[in-house]
Structures are given as structure tokens and as C-alpha cells.
Amino acid sequence: MRTQERSSAGARRTAAIAAPTGDRLPSAPRERKPALAALAVLLVLLGALGATVLVMRAGDRVEAVALTQRVPQGQPVPDSAIRSVMVAADSDVKYVRWDQRGLLKKYRSATDLVDGTVLVGSMLTKEKGLARGKSVVGLSLKSGQYPPRLEEGDTVSAYRVGNRQASSGGDSGGSGDSGDDQGGSGGSGGGASADAVLADGARVQTIKKETGGTGYSGDLPVSVVVDKGDVAELTAAASNGEVSLVLDSASGN
Structure with missing residues (x-):
């Protein structure tokens, strides 16, 4: 009797395990895809390698x-x-x-x-000196004959200022000539001749700045790079203090 009861109990448990619960169907065993797994691993390795290369290059x-x-x-x-x-x-x-x-x-x-x-x-x-067709002219400018913020590398135009027109007109008044000179020094060009442009597109090469100062006062030594064709007239005007510089463009420093 006990043997039959045990057999019946075992059969009931087996039937209970095999019977589906509710409406769920038994799931199929998962299919393994080793190719996809290998591809994922390869992508991870490539990403790590790329990051390593970037770090190494950043430190190079x-x-x-x-x-x-x-x-x-x-x-x-x-x-x-x-x-x-x-x-x-x-x-x-x-x-x-x-x-x-x-x-x-x-x-x-x-x-x-x-x-x-x-x-x-x-x-x-390796070429020495200036570009072909260029020369350097030194100027000594008074206050008013140059822009207040003139810097090395600026592009400027040189104009003739002074009393040339007045003297050519036969004006013998000494005090009037002196007044014209003062106006020329201020860069107003009141006595400038009609062909006042001495050099166009000149470049400021050097400026002798005052030590410890932000501006300039008194005579200002300036050297400018100009075309060779402008040298003769520019130096002649500079020797008489009849040159004024006008700023065309800044160097962008």
C-alpha cells in the first residue's frame, strides 16, 4: 500500500511540474550568438585603443x-x-x-x-636687409607731427608741412612765417603745398620711446620704411622739420 501511495504521489508531482501555469507557454531555450559577442568585445577594444592614442598625442x-x-x-x-x-x-x-x-x-x-x-x-x-626697392629714413618729429599712439609696425603716410607755400608767394613777414611753422609743427598743414604727400604706405620700423613712460614728449626719433623713390624728397623735408606722419592702419598688436 505504501509503495502504491508513493507512486501516486510521485506521478502527481510530475504532472504538476509539467502542466503550464496560467496562460504562459513554456519558453524556448536561448540561442547563443558567439559572433555578436565577439564583435561587441572588438568594438570595446577599438574604443579603448582610440582613447589611448588621443591621450598620448595630447601629451606629445x-x-x-x-x-x-x-x-x-x-x-x-x-x-x-x-x-x-x-x-x-x-x-x-x-x-x-x-x-x-x-x-x-x-x-x-x-x-x-x-x-x-x-x-x-x-x-x-636668409636674405639680409630690406626688401628690394625699400629704404629706411630717420625722422625727428615734434609733438603734433605724429599720432599720439604711434606704434612700431604701423602703416603711415608722410606729409609735408611748413611755410613753403607762403615763402613761394613772396610773403616777407617774419612773424607770419614763424606762425606758419608753428601750424606746420602741429600737423594742421595750413601752409602745406598742393603736392603735400611725401610717402604713402610707409611702415614704422622703430620708435625710440621714453623709458618708463606710456606716451611721448618733445622730439620723437622715428625710422620709417619707404619706397626708394620717396627718399630724396622725404629726407629733404625731414632736414627742415617739415614732415608730419598720419596713421593709415595699426599693426594689430
Whole structure:
């Protein structure tokens, strides 16, 4: 009897396990897809590799030469005007490396270089002096004969000022001539001749600034780069103090 009861109980449990519960159907066993799993792993590895390369490139830096002061066009780069900076390495940019600074003595600036510039090869040239057809003229300007904020690298025009027109008209009044000179010094051009332009598109090369001052007072020594065809008339006017500079455009420093 006990054996039959045990057999009946076992059969009931088996039937209870096999019978579906409620409306749910038995689920099919999951199909494994090893190809998709391998692809997912490969994508993860590629992403990690790419991130590693970016980090390594960001940390790849070189020591280059930067300027600490302006260097006019055609001038050598002095040792006192350079410092070392770290920049991101770039095969497309030919930086002048810090270990190459000794070679700067063989080159000159191909254009006006401003403070903070990181030197690259195209900024330097072995050609000495000015560009063909250019000359440097020195001027000594009084207050009123130059813009208050004149800077090296600015583009200017040079005008004749003074009493040429008055003297050519036969005016012999000494006091009147003196007044015309004062007006010319102020840059008003009241006595300027009709062909007053002496040099157009000149570039300010150097300015002798006063130590410790932000502005200028008294005579201001200025050198300008002009076309050779303008040199004779400009120097003649400069010797008589009849030159006034007008600012055309700033250097953008």
C-alpha cells in the first residue's frame, strides 16, 4: 500500500511540474550568438585603443622658440628676445625648436614679428636687409607731427608741412612765417603745398620711446620704411622739420 501511495504521489508531482501555469507557454531555450559577442568585445577594444592614442598625442609636446619682444622685418632675432615654450607636436607646423635657437643668428625676420609669436620656419629668411626697392629714413618729429599712439609696425603716410607755400608767394613777414611753422609743427598743414604727400604706405620700423613712460614728449626719433623713390624728397623735408606722419592702419598688436 505504501509503495502504491508513493507512486501516486510521485506521478502527481510530475504532472504538476509539467502542466503550464496560467496562460504562459513554456519558453524556448536561448540561442547563443558567439559572433555578436565577439564583435561587441572588438568594438570595446577599438574604443579603448582610440582613447589611448588621443591621450598620448595630447601629451606629445615639443619645446619651441617664442619671442619676448617685437622684431622688425629684415632684422636678426637676438638671444634677448626669445624664450622657451611647450607646444603640441604637429607634423604640419615647422616650429623652430629650442635646441635649434643657435641657428637664428644665420636668419632674419621675413616680416614684422610681435611679442608672443611662436617661431616657425616660414617667418625667417636668409636674405639680409630690406626688401628690394625699400629704404629706411630717420625722422625727428615734434609733438603734433605724429599720432599720439604711434606704434612700431604701423602703416603711415608722410606729409609735408611748413611755410613753403607762403615763402613761394613772396610773403616777407617774419612773424607770419614763424606762425606758419608753428601750424606746420602741429600737423594742421595750413601752409602745406598742393603736392603735400611725401610717402604713402610707409611702415614704422622703430620708435625710440621714453623709458618708463606710456606716451611721448618733445622730439620723437622715428625710422620709417619707404619706397626708394620717396627718399630724396622725404629726407629733404625731414632736414627742415617739415614732415608730419598720419596713421593709415595699426599693426594689430
